[in-house]
Amino acid sequence: xxxxxxxxxxxxxxxxxxxxxxxxxxxxxxxxxxxxxxxxxxxxxxxxxxxxxxxxxxxxxxxxxxxxxxxxxxxxxxxxxxxxxxxxxxxxxxxxxxxxxxxxxxxxxxxxx
Amino acid sequence: xxxxxxxxxxxxxxxxxxxxxxxxxxxxxxxxxxxxxxxxxxxxxxxxxxxxxxxxxxxxxxxxxxxxxxxxxxxxxxxxxxxxxxxxxxxxxxxxxxxxxxxxxxxxxxxxx
Numbered sequence: 001x002x003x004x005x006x007x008x009x010x011x012x013x014x015x016x017x018x019x020x021x022x023x024x025x026x027x028x029x030x031x032x033x034x035x036x037x038x039x040x041x042x043x044x045x046x047x048x049x050x051x052x053x054x055x056x057x058x059x060x061x062x063x064x065x066x067x068x069x070x071x072x073x074x075x076x077x078x079x080x081x082x083x084x085x086x087x088x089x090x091x092x093x094x095x096x097x098x099x100x101x102x103x104x105x106x107x108x109x110x111x112x113x
Numbered sequence: 114x115x116x117x118x119x120x121x122x123x124x125x126x127x128x129x130x131x132x133x134x135x136x137x138x139x140x141x142x143x144x145x146x147x148x149x150x151x152x153x154x155x156x157x158x159x160x161x162x163x164x165x166x167x168x169x170x171x172x173x174x175x176x177x178x179x180x181x182x183x184x185x186x187x188x189x190x191x192x193x194x195x196x197x198x199x200x201x202x203x204x205x206x207x208x209x210x211x212x213x214x215x216x217x218x219x220x221x222x223x224x225x226x
């Protein structure tokens with residue numbers, strides 16, 4: 001079946017340094033969309049980024065991601081991490097036809113000063 | 114507009130008890146999802162409703178988990194009987210026909226002793 005893989009369960013980075021969260025996927029669907037959701041402590045998950053266009057960079061709140069179908073990846077990056085970025089990040093796949101998402105395992109990002 | 118409302122925020126149950134979690138989706142949304150969130154498994158889909166019809170019932174959760182959508186603005190998730198391994202955060206989410214973004218509630222943290 002379709003799946004999303006986030007290889008790092010925990011990422012720790014110093015404030016001001018770049019950060020990259022990895023996301024790869026397996027799917028048999030042609031019409032797909034990808035999301036990054038962020039969940040701050042004691043809050044609900046919320047959408048951070050969305051993309052369905054191959055090789056197009058998507059940006060929001062200083063984060064960016066590019067869907068690469070050739071490598072089945074949708075990595076999340078930020079050039080300068082902030083303390084407020086500390087949260088749980090989920091990569092998710094939408095197969096089309098509904099809002100149902102297949103989530104990765106999640107990556108906890110901790111930004112330290 | 115009010116977001117997704119989940120009650121209670123916390124629930125403590127003894128092994129073998131029956132518990133019912135409640136969810137009110139965003140007004141006008143037609144898709145409703147129940148997810149279970151754990152540190153090990155991440156976000157797992159329990160149930161998916163479209164216009165009150167059950168579209169998907171997570172195979173691994175069928176025997177003791179039952180989600181219902183009594184009307185377009187209210188859903189319940191019953192766990193019967195509870196087991197300690199059910200301890201997790203249960204998230205409800207909804208979406209509209211555009212099916213692009215899931216809106217999550219803050220979740221119910223269930224502890225089974």
